[in-house]
Amino acid sequence: MKLLTWNIQWGRGADGRVDLGRVVAHAKRFADIDVFCLQEVASGYPELPGNNERNQFDELAQRLPGFHAIVGIASDVPGHPVRRAFGNMMLSRYPMLQIFRHLLPWPAEPGVFSMQRVAVEATLDTPAGYVRVTTTHLEYYSVEQRFAQIERLRELHREAASHARSDPPRNLSDAPFFNPPRGGPAILTGDLNCLPDADERKRLLAPIDAATPRYHDAWERVHGSAPRTPTVGVYDKMQWPGDPFVFDYILVSEDLCGCVKDVVVDSETDASDHQPMLLVLA
Template structure:
């Protein structure tokens, strides 16, 4: 059985309001043994301690290969010191990952609501049952319009990947020697939508 866990960790915030990434990791250790873990709202420089949660998670999950996709990458307290603040996704796999792709999702201008850039992280995994395409996302919370635009982009990406899987390009060398894309696909993450909502129905159409 292939086990995938997805969790929006909210930068390590627990239900009691305390921010402690170690508690999140301890909970994962108790929860189950998984093949893949998709984590949303991983941060570097946004919490009070400013810790690099991308590096912390990678260090605390031995036996897994971690991949990150940064959606927000901004200057921290001052531009001159070069410090950055980053926010995004991570995916961990215990199976070989043949390819990792990072996709920027649409961010339509909508000045009346808060919003931020969004991204999708797609991995082609050599799973025990064969090649598998796993994508992790964190869609817009405050705007249905933006969420729907992101759903449409995810549909386009799935169509494109399916065509690559069924009609692979001519083999090449170096960066042109791309590994095969997988036809079977899993989409995981925090979709910020209700079951039966228009964007949910469109995602499943």
């Protein structure tokens, strides 16, 4: 299984040009991906630099035929003349058994520039069994909000792991009470908007309870304490004039750690202000 995560900045590259075709073409060149997790996908936002009113969720799905697509809208504004939507997206070659769109906490902070955030979760029926994948994008401007969002992600993982252990099998005849299997082994990925030594990241990796397999950083499972490859500010020096750094992560639950074969950051593309990151499971 090959999973690619990428904050695509609505397809805007370091050259200022919005080009979703470039994003998809590079992702395909980089790896024969099975799962594609994207952050910062937009629809109806001509105000974003280089963008227009295009529905990028639809366009990305059309550019990846054969993939099942999930849209996770965080900011949803019924504007005039167009509806504005902004959030995350997941595309998978594997069948999706159960899908959730979790709006994350957004505690009020007067004077702090912030927005609603979302986590998109799907249980995938992979050759290795059921795997639960969640992709998210945490708040950039507020440590308080990131902590609240991380606590919710921890609770969602605990709840899902409990469902995976204990949910009884049900039939389609149970109508809305029919629950497809929920994956126990889990991947959490995306732009966490915090550095590797940040307290927020440490909290996300902390034990939850005796019954819930904790999250581990997939990069560290493969590379140990070796320096991380930067994921932000490699090419876009207008937004990020300093040294490149790391905001993007792939976490795996403890019961999936033995399957982690490789984690690679692609440093070659300038199709976004972030670099894509690949997880390979064996």
